Amino acid sequence: MSTVRGGAPVIDLHAHSTVSDGTETPSQLLASASAAGVNVLAITDHDTVGGWDEAAAAAAEHGVGLVRGIEVSCTWRYASVHLLGYLTDPHDPDLTAALARARESRATRLQRMVDKMAADGIPVTYDEVLAQVAPGATPGRPHIADALIASGVIAHRDEAFREWLTDDSPYYVGHWSPDPIQAVELVRAAGGSPVVAHPFTRTRSGGLTDDLLERMAEAGLVGLEAFHRDHGPEEIARATALADRLGLVVTGSSDYHGSGKLNRLGENTTTPEALAVIEARSSGVTQVLRP
Template sequence: MRRSRPRLGSVTPTGTAGTDRARPVIDLHTHSSVSDGTETPAELLAAAATAGVDVLAITDHDTVAGWDEATAAAREHGVTLVRGIEISCAWRYTSIHLLGYLPDPGHRPLLEELARARDSRATRLERMVERMAADGIPLTYEEVLAQVSAGATPGRPHIADALIANGTIEHRDQAFREWLGDDSPYYVGHYAPDAVRAVELVRAAGGVPVLAHPFTRTRSGALDDALIVRMREAGLVGLEAYHRDHGPEEVAHATELAARLGLVLTGSSDYHGTGKRNRLGENTTAPEVLDAIEAASSGATEVLRP
């Protein structure tokens, strides 16, 4: 039986991990090698268990391909699993990421949109590598493809991994700082759905949309609050306030906006394995927020409890 739906604006995140160990550690934003993480879904769940994470969301970019493996591993390691995706969206030529929790993985309109985005990513990487190689950066597209796991969603982190593998750099951060940022001369855009349309797609699939790191300081260009209002009108449920890319000012902004719009606030690690310096459970979400997310879904995909 589904729980009654709480008023969304009435709950807040736990914030930084470790403030109250009696409460479950809930990390609602992580990536596996199915997109741009460095660990398989099974390895991701094992790492979560080792790190003391009680509830983990797998949210690979534009794909649900890691769900089955993650499900089996969650049962093995006794971790509660929230199955989700991170959709790459666009707004005024700015990249925006939308977390979609518990959508129906068979919902055709959503799957078709995700497939279109993945196909566009692949051709875009080849063009970026061509630009970089023409400017003397030692890299081939074949080297990049060697970093993409079978069935994975290709992305800029795979270019960074190829540069690490051939000894040009030591960490992904360096590649993004020097060559792969949105303002880089080597940057090539890819197809991404409009942010409001993405919210509508997640809701139509029975899922729960939460805007990932909305005020990140690494984005080129600020995100307009008016867009978030439009996304709320389309069905947005929450904002990921507690994130490594948010400082106190960004957290305060997200908190005020969420209170005004009746949105929940989440906290997450955005873990990518060794691909980023983020650590599992470094920011967490309150159990009451997870309850609100679960209640806001249609139930087509349920939170998987061991």
């Protein structure tokens, strides 16, 4: 059972399991959250709700509140943008179709990335990458990193992203995904609350302008994830100022991937007041599960 730190609940609204590119199953993820003292955790796998049922059962077992969510991959002018969608209807046909199309495109793009890397002498094959993807999981760039780790080329995923897997790498290949405004509309139509993940991260090429965020707010955006490992003081200040001007909530989270990244559960958190707004702006079809 997780504990409350300093009288306030520990709310972490961004974490991944093996259903996408995390290294822990949904059950292991919730056990880790409990051990880390997290009171409320969001499972937000990339473009899939496939871990929701297992996570819900584990949340009840470990006494951790659960926010069921997704991280929707978006593209804006060739730049990658990520949108967290909380408490959506998992059966909404339009959102489900968009997520399925994105997952299929992600898989085919990995083959092209690996081919480009291999042609430059980087020792990795597509079969080695597929061996790193759990059954039914959404494939992604971290699985290329895992293949390189397995073969002893690098020691950690972060090395692969610094050298070869960033958006501006010569090996980067895009994949189909909705634009951020469309993604906000899809999440809202599915009854959920959309929040931009790490909007100003320094590890990706830019693209999220104030004008785009204003348009997303007009479409129904609920918040900005200001407190994140990839945000320094300047990025946090920019995100919080924009949130205040646009009437958005500010969230914080770990973006935990298990052993795949250095991020630790609960290292950045969200206030109960912000979570209450996210709940209020959702339709109630999917609700926060509380212990």
